[in-house]
Amino acid sequence: MNNLNPKVSETLKKIVELFKSGNVPKSISIATFPPFDVPSNSWSLTNRITMTIHGTSDARGYLQWSHVNRYVKKGSKSFSILAPWLANKKKEVCAPRDDNEDKPSHISHVLRGFLTIPVFRVEDTDGDKLEYENLELPKLPLLDVAKNWGIDVAPVTYQGGWYGYYRPDKDEIRLATPEEKTFYHELSHAAHKRVVGELKNGQDWKQEVTAELSAQTLCHIFGRTDNNTTGNSYEYISHYANKANRDVGVACVSVLGDVEKVLSLIVEECARIETALSLIPVPQCLG
Secondary structure (H helix, E strand, C coil), rough: CCCHHHHHHHHHHHHHHHHHHHCCCCCCCCCCCCCCCCCHCCCCCHHHHHHHHHHCCCEEEEHHHHHCEEEEECCCCCCCEEEEEEEEEEEEECCCCCCCCCCCCEEEEEEEEEEEEEEEEHHHECCCHHHHHHHHCCCCHHHHHHCCCEEEECCCCCCCCCCCEEEEECCCECCCCCCCCHHHHHHHHHHHHHHCCCCCCCCHHHHHHHHHHHHHHHHHHEEEEEECCCHHHHHHHHHHHHHHHCCCCHHHCCCCCHHHHHHHHHHHHHHHHHCCCCCCCCCCCCC
16 A cells, blocks of 8 residues: 555555454435436336446437427437337136126236337437436535546436446446445546456446445545445445455455555546645544
8 A cells, every 4th residue: 555645545444444344334324316207217127227328317219208398319329128018818707697798807918028119318319408407416526536537427316226327438427316425436436447447347346346445435535524434335345245255354355456546546636636635634533
């Protein structure tokens, strides 16, 4: 940790030791941007993940967009979601009846397969402003770092399942919460990409632990809120450590090299935008 600012190094070391002991506070609830009535709220998890992969939090069919006075831009390409193809099946029901009556029956639905439905991202449409476009991010610390790196950071409505994401191919961050730690997590992914060149697709456990450990360190150094989110980070890292059949402490130690590089890159960028390191506050209590 010799290449790190001493305060950063000290905070990171304390967090790792705390995680090794497992003596962390309870996780706290995460505030989210309010959900709005958009069609994708009723989609399956698979379709919502598909939407996220295509870099949007709102996608609709051509007619659905026209119903809210928005129109697909010329040349925009759709992507497909899956809808169940159901067929009706009539089944007679055994019940007492008169001879002159028709046999009672019950209509059931049989899954015959799936149909593909083309939808377009909100980013590929123009027209009337949508209600959720009035969302605003708070003045998060380190937003200038993202700006200097050319990263597009924007708020999105919370739809469950995730609080934020970073798209390496688009260099964009989307946040469904105003919480600082979530932004730090996604910014750490962006820094990690700049350190290693490319990130693996999907939620690789090493990448997730690196981002979360970096985020928690940044939270205690640059954070402006009083919330102690150490328990949330421990829970998050535990999840990925368990998936990789590793102890939490071992998982943290195994990624320390990348964490140090991520933190160094972010701190160096702060210096370049004249954020004086001498003004970095003393790390908050980790207990």
